[in-house]
Amino acid sequence: MSDFQIETVSDFQVEARSDSQVKCIGISELDLYPEYKNSGVEWIGEIPKEWDTVRIKWLSPVKRGASPRPIDNPIYFDDDGDFSWVRIADVTSSERYLEETTQKLSKLGSSLSVKQYPGDFFVSIAGSVGKPIITKIKCCIHDGFVWFPYLKLNSEYLYYIFTSGEPYKGLGKLGTQLNLNTETVGNISIPLPPDEYEINEIVVFLDRETSRIDTLIEKKQRFIELLKEKRSALISHAVTKGLDPDVSMTNSGIEWVGKIPIGWHITKLKYLVNLRNEKTNNVINYSTKIALENIESFTGKLLNSYSDFEGDGTIIKEGDVLFNKLRPYLCKAVIAPSEGVAVGELLVFRIQETLLESKFLLYRILTHEFISLVDGATYGTKMPRASWEFIKNIEIPVPSLPEQQAIASYLDRETAQIDTLIEKIKQSIEHLKEYRTALISGAVTGKIDVRGTVCE
Incomplete structure (x- = not known):
């Protein structure tokens, strides 16, 4: 019996909705000054008559x-x-x-x-x-x-x-x-403004309101981190323990893996993938060029497939798994969407399709456990990197191909929902930052009258 309960994204959506709200005053709720005049300064615009x-x-x-x-x-x-x-x-x-x-x-x-x-x-x-x-x-x-x-x-x-x-x-x-x-x-x-008292009122108002906004932004940022942690735990559990909470478990014999479902087997990576090293110096001829900057950390998402890299590259085909070998970027991996070229410090894994599902491998190598294992074996001083000699001998738990596909589909669905929720929260944070700037600008230029609000 697994001691980990798989939580779906709906659990986190409930938490997001129930997250305590910090009341921020709206600009439309504030009065204007009775009369304005042209300041003669473009960025300031109109100011109150007495300013x-x-x-x-x-x-x-x-x-x-x-x-x-x-x-x-x-x-x-x-x-x-x-x-x-x-x-x-x-x-x-x-x-x-x-x-x-x-x-x-x-x-x-x-x-x-x-x-x-x-x-x-x-x-x-x-x-x-x-x-x-x-x-x-x-x-x-x-x-x-x-x-x-x-x-x-x-x-x-x-x-x-x-x-x-x-x-x-x-x-x-x-x-x-x-x-x-x-x-x-x-x-x-x-x-x-005409006097120090009014200036102080503006400062006190902005201190209060920006503090409220900053508190709300901080809460949202903490929630994003929680969602990322849950996303990581969800992936790690699924690719190690499977989806059935009632399945019987057995000791894998590998410390970093722990127990695995009965029926799964432990296999070295070199028996599941081949390292491709077919080089080309004509990377300009390929419409798909993937470099480190094209890959989002920890998510396996390809941000775009353009790079102005002009050195040698490794030819890739659709379905290849690309894994970065530089220590600072071990969390960058992606599945090649089409034929093209990988440039820079990317290892190209071509899977044995009868044994392994590309997406299952991608989720596995993006787990913190796998990355930590590889990180501990990197070599070099200025820019430490991982070696294929070490990576190919890493033993990973592997279920049947249909179960790999089911796990990959489940994780595609659940991580997509979590990622959507994270993106919505990020957009909300950006709106709050924009509102914060607008509130400051409105108060210091007199576009809103904050007098008398500091005692509320």
């Missing part, structure tokens, strides 16, 4: 950070130093606040850089270009950041303006394509 617009440089000069040179000199660093050293990676990995970095500067190092104190606001102009951050620690910034020495405006409000990405319209796309410097940042115009 104004102001260039950043009118609020404070815009300055660049500075680095001690040469930066790799150890005299500039001290693990017990008072000021943390901010790298682009530290800001990229942070959300709104910078709370820690991996290095600290010595007294000499910090004297040659630009010091920032808790509450200070600065913006990246290199790497994650345009990313704003508020520091909660004493730190020093290099010339990949700009800062605002005389800024008196609420830094939280300024953070929301910049994190929307709207001020960068016309300057490029938020990220590495933006071209920012002290002049372009200084010339950015921002909307300005």
Whole structure:
């Protein structure tokens, strides 16, 4: 008797529907200001009559950070130093606040850089270009950041303006394509409510509402991870224990496999598949070219069959199972949809059709147990890879061909439903992210009136 109960996707759909909801206010539920005027700034549009617009440089000069040179000199660093050293990676990995970095500067190092104190606001102009951050620690910034020495405006409000990405319209796309410097940042115009109290109300409103949205996104992301775990467990169980919960089991004699149904047999992979190694240097002549980037991890899905790879390839035919041998990508495997060529580090397995179903093998080699086994035998330092000599001697449990086909059909159906549910949740998350951006933009430009909502 199996101790694993096969749960269908309907069980998870019920869980998804019953997942506790986080109430987020809708933009349509909020009032508008009584009267608007043209701001004269494209990204801002109309603003409330009492508001104004102001260039950043009118609020404070815009300055660049500075680095001690040469930066790799150890005299500039001290693990017990008072000021943390901010790298682009530290800001990229942070959300709104910078709370820690991996290095600290010595007294000499910090004297040659630009010091920032808790509450200070600065913006990246290199790497994650345009990313704003508020520091909660004493730190020093290099010339990949700009800062605002005389800024008196609420830094939280300024953070929301910049994190929307709207001020960068016309300057490029938020990220590495933006071209920012002290002049372009200084010339950015921002909307300005008439008093500090209203600014604070906007910040408090956005803190509350974005927190609710972020909580809901986090719950959905956790549910996606749960679905992926259940998908993996479903596959692993089906290809090892079968579909009949009442079948008698016997010890397989293989530690990573455990018990298998009576009637199944243990066979080395080399007796079920042949490794194909028919090379061609004319990959351009094939309409189907499959490389690592074409394969989705863990799902066995072919994202597309185009690659601009121009080196040698291995000829494949429909039904061949392709398995990547590089350690970081062992979770990439797929069935060839047609004749073509596999390029890069893909092993091509041609199955013995009287013994093995391609889809059954695909599900087997995508289990965490199989991948972990192969991973433990990879060799090399810079880019470890698996060898066919090891893989061909892996013993796997194999049922009769009709049972393989039944298992494959069952898993096709169940994983398709789980994948559909995951995709719907991902779309929901994207909609929430879009709504979050729209809410921030609406609040900081006065398109919605959030006054009086902070006590609700």
